[in-house]
Amino acid sequence: MDFLKSMQIAATGLRAQAGRMRVISENIANADSTASSPGADPYRRKIPTFQTEYDRAVGANVVELGKTVTDNSDFQLKYEPGHPAADKNGNVKYPNVNSLVEMTDMRDAQRSYQANVNVITATRAMLQRTIDILKA
Numbered sequence: 001m002d003f004l005k006s007m008q009i010a011a012t013g014l015r016a017q018a019g020r021m022r023v024i025s026e027n028i029a030n031a032d033s034t035a036s037s038p039g040a041d042p043y044r045r046k047i048p049t050f051q052t053e054y055d056r057a058v059g060a061n062v063v064e065l066g067k068t069v070t071d072n073s074d075f076q077l078k079y080e081p082g083h084p085a086a087d088k089n090g091n092v093k094y095p096n097v098n099s100l101v102e103m104t105d106m107r108d109a110q111r112s113y114q115a116n117v118n119v120i121t122a123t124r125a126m127l128q129r130t131i132d133i134l135k136a
Contacts (some may be wrong), residue, residue, distance in 0.1 A: 003126060003127050003130075005058055005060060006029075006119060006123050007119075007120050007123050007124075008055075008058045009058060009060055009062055009119075010064075010116040010117075010120045011116075011120070012055070012062040012064060013063055013065055013112065013113075013115075013116035013119075014113060014116045014117070014120075015064070015065070016050055016063045016064055016065045017109050017110075017112045017113040017116065018113065019048065019065035019107040020048045020105075020109045021106060021109045021110070021113070022037075022064065023048040023068055024102050024105050024106045024107075024109060026046065027034060027045050027046060027095075027102050028097070028099060028103075028106075030043035030095055031095060031097040032094065032095075033097050034083070034085040034092055034093065034094060035085045035093060036085070037085065038084070038085055038086055038087050038088075039093075040085070040093075040095050041075065042044060042075060042085075042094060042095045043097070044070045044071060044072075044075075044095065045067050045071035045073075045095060045096045045097045046068045046069070046070055046071070047068065047070070047071055048065060048066075048068050049066035049067055049068070049069060050063055050064070050065060051064060051065075051066035051067050052064075053065075053067050071096055073096045075093040075095065076093070076094040076095070076096065077091045077092070077094075078091065078092050079091055079092075080092045092100050095098050
């Protein structure tokens, strides 16, 4: 029964990391977007959070994607007087998304996802070996 528990716990990690990658992907997709009107705010970076929850069916704490919070850091300003979203001073607000930070976060999420896949793979292999021993 512990085999199934470990697989279920790893599956919650997979779901949480997949949600994290979705939020990061949204940030990357909007990294160069601007506001629709002059002086308005563009896309604001989102930060995924995690939380633990006790799963009674599993009998253990599991991880899940928590609330997605917005990053309140300053927007990037670029002087582009001809841009449709430029304010009266010719400055255009760009999102507070740093693509390098997002790619680093994405890589971390991929590694965590892969670690959970490895747990499931190893558990399946142990289950198969146990069944093979019992057959003999």
